[in-house]
Amino acid sequence: MEATKGSKPLVAVQGLTFFRDSRAIFQDLSLSVAQGSVTAIMGGSGTGKTTLLSLIGGRLAPAQGTVEVAGELVPTLSRKALFALRRRMGMLFQSSALLTDLDVFENVAFPIREHTRLPEPIIRNLVLMKLELVGLRGARTLYPAELSGGMARRVALARALALDPLMVMYDEPFTGLDPISMAVIVKLIRELNDALGMTSIVVTHDVAEACSIADYIYLLGDGRVIAEGTPADMRKTTAPEVRQFMAGLPDGPVAFHYPAPEYVSDLTVGATV
Amino acid sequence: MQGKGSEFAVGLFVVAGLLALAMLALKVGNIHVLSTGDTYSVTADFNDIGSLKPKAPVTVAGVRVGEVARITVNPTTYQAVVTLDIMKKYRFPRDSSASIETAGLLGEQYVSLSPGGSRHDLKNGGKIRITQSAIILEKIISQLLYSKAGHTSGHQ
Amino acid sequence: MRIVGIVSGLGRRVIAGVTRLGRAALFLGRLAPGLGIALMRFRLVIQQIYMTGVLTLVIVLVSGAFVGMILALQGYNTLVRYDAQSSLGLLVALSLTRELGPVLTALLFAGRAGSALTAEIGLMKATEQLDGMEMMAVDPLPRVVAPRFWAGWIAVPLLAMIFSAVGIIGAYIVAVGDLGLDGGVFWSQMQSGVSVRDDVLGGLIKSVVFGFVVSWIAVFEGYDAKPTSEGVSRATTRTVVSSSLAILGLDFIMTAFMLRGL
Numbered sequence: 258m259e260a261t262k263g264s265k266p267l268v269a270v271q272g273l274t275f276f277r278d279s280r281a282i283f284q285d286l287s288l289s290v291a292q293g294s295v296t297a298i299m300g301g302s303g304t305g306k307t308t309l310l311s312l313i314g315g316r317l318a319p320a321q322g323t324v325e326v327a328g329e330l331v332p333t334l335s336r337k338a339l340f341a342l343r344r345r346m347g348m349l350f351q352s353s354a355l356l357t358d359l360d361v362f363e364n365v366a367f368p369i370r371e372h373t374r375l376p377e378p379i380i381r382n383l384v385l386m387k388l389e390l391v392g393l394r395g396a397r398t399l400y401p402a403e404l405s406g407g408m409a410r411r412v413a414l415a416r417a418l419a420l421d422p423l424m425v426m427y428d429e430p431f432t433g434l435d436p437i438s439m440a441v442i443v444k445l446i447r448e449l450n451d452a453l454g455m456t457s458i459v460v461t462h463d464v465a466e467a468c469s470i471a472d473y474i475y476l477l478g479d480g481r482v483i484a485e486g487t488p489a490d491m492r493k494t495t496a497p498e499v500r501q502f503m504a505g506l507p508d509g510p511v512a513f514h515y516p517a518p519e520y521v522s523d524l525t526v527g528a529t530v
Numbered sequence: 531m532q533g534k535g536s537e538f539a540v541g542l543f544v545v546a547g548l549l550a551l552a553m554l555a556l557k558v559g560n561i562h563v564l565s566t567g568d569t570y571s572v573t574a575d576f577n578d579i580g581s582l583k584p585k586a587p588v589t590v591a592g593v594r595v596g597e598v599a600r601i602t603v604n605p606t607t608y609q610a611v612v613t614l615d616i617m618k619k620y621r622f623p624r625d626s627s628a629s630i631e632t633a634g635l636l637g638e639q640y641v642s643l644s645p646g647g648s649r650h651d652l653k654n655g656g657k658i659r660i661t662q663s664a665i666i667l668e669k670i671i672s673q674l675l676y677s678k679a680g681h682t683s684g685h686q
Numbered sequence: 687m688r689i690v691g692i693v694s695g696l697g698r699r700v701i702a703g704v705t706r707l708g709r710a711a712l713f714l715g716r717l718a719p720g721l722g723i724a725l726m727r728f729r730l731v732i733q734q735i736y737m738t739g740v741l742t743l744v745i746v747l748v749s750g751a752f753v754g755m756i757l758a759l760q761g762y763n764t765l766v767r768y769d770a771q772s773s774l775g776l777l778v779a780l781s782l783t784r785e786l787g788p789v790l791t792a793l794l795f796a797g798r799a800g801s802a803l804t805a806e807i808g809l810m811k812a813t814e815q816l817d818g819m820e821m822m823a824v825d826p827l828p829r830v831v832a833p834r835f836w837a838g839w840i841a842v843p844l845l846a847m848i849f850s851a852v853g854i855i856g857a858y859i860v861a862v863g864d865l866g867l868d869g870g871v872f873w874s875q876m877q878s879g880v881s882v883r884d885d886v887l888g889g890l891i892k893s894v895v896f897g898f899v900v901s902w903i904a905v906f907e908g909y910d911a912k913p914t915s916e917g918v919s920r921a922t923t924r925t926v927v928s929s930s931l932a933i934l935g936l937d938f939i940m941t942a943f944m945l946r947g948l
Contacts, residue, residue: 341823343820343822348818354813354815354817357815367822372823372824
């Protein structure tokens, strides 16, 4: 796999195979994420995009293949080493996963308090800096229940940035947002990535947003990579699976109909009973 | 994060729990007699202790002054050896006597002390020589019935 | 054929029950190192004692007072037939310290705080809060589960002592104020019959065991819940049912041991 922006890839997945309840989610999947890039991982619902993030984060172990992050083989790490690696990864969950019993300030302060022994004034400044990045410095005393979906996601983003990670993984960051919140998140992902010198992995099925911010796109299907390339490459491609997904066509290689007996015979059987 | 208020409430809660335990131990139970160092022990031999049990009260004129610590059997005389723990503030003459009595008709049995007239006091490890065994209701009744039966048969 | 079906169904249930017990035991093993870590951050435990213990206090105070008063009325009604109403204090104190205090407190705790613990941990799981912590390199067992476990374990014995004490005071108020017993007799009969070692300490040991078991079941069911709203509600119900059965079963076993002087 060649990376878009030179240098060594930050995340390299090789020959990955993973089963869930004997169903193969991934088979011989390989991809790499270049340092400093925004890489989008796309695919329909149920293609295991979120599972891939769990594998990169070391929450699941592959049946076969390797997952390498920042030069470390994730599945072979001890729990301690894995936790040390995770301090350098941020993750944004689809549900935001904010701690409901803490306010916005304490949610962002949480990883700092857990992992450092910094004095209170420094923690305060760090938290306010992170909140300023996502534009929510004024919302510090609100509780998660009082936040809109878009604001909750921005708080979660501030929290993911709290320990200045090497990379941030976004799980469906555009789902369920109004157009304005969506535009804010799109802008934040790209700008923070460039301003803080991070690497970003965005798992999504929103074609337009992915194309607008990603440097490189992987399209998953049937447990493997069915297409990859820059947004421009992906738009130009003629492969039918890619065309169907990129253009959002209801029928194509991915059939509109769930496999079923032939329609007319199915109806006549029903009538005779 | 909860502030100092919750910590204070938890502190109060713990204090309340410990106070409750203290009440159960001191006011409800009888830990104050158990406190060692404040008692001395004497023994008394009885022919029959009835249903006397350890921890039964030891009284003088109905006032509690100690408790029964242990009950064993003297292997040579086959008498019951009852060890009494008596509070230090109460001293008794050496020729005091001990008897086993019953609170009410069916109540628990306890040891009652009757002070003697000697000028020397009982000391720790001392022995009460004059004892009166438990009055066992069933024995008295059967004796009474037996003697009644003897009388009637004698007259006939 | 029906008998075969019943027997095999029974067998499946037994196997499922034993498997569940094994899961719970393994969970306890995984939690054990976290228990030590949580003790070093005792502020978190204090917060949870506040959430569980202090909030259960009101129901324990009210129930304790009522149970004591009912015991006094019922006990008096029975004892007066044998002209033994002077033993009312003893009867109430023994019933409360040996049995009712520890058992009823544990049952109330399971219903009020145990179910809430399960629901809270289950919801944290369902809303990915626990996953989020894992990804922030924070182990949720020492950070979230262990403080709640400690809090329950510490709170139940304290609550049980408060329950018994309040119950005895309630009985005193009814016995002396309403039934016209002599207050001195009430206390002195109690003191001569209640042994600190056998009765008060025995009750305390029971409540410590109940506190451990109820907290264990509550955090296990929460952590093991299916991360959906239905899964959490099922887990909550299971906490109350299993805790209640465990409390009564263990009470029987411990009472049998204690009465035989072991």
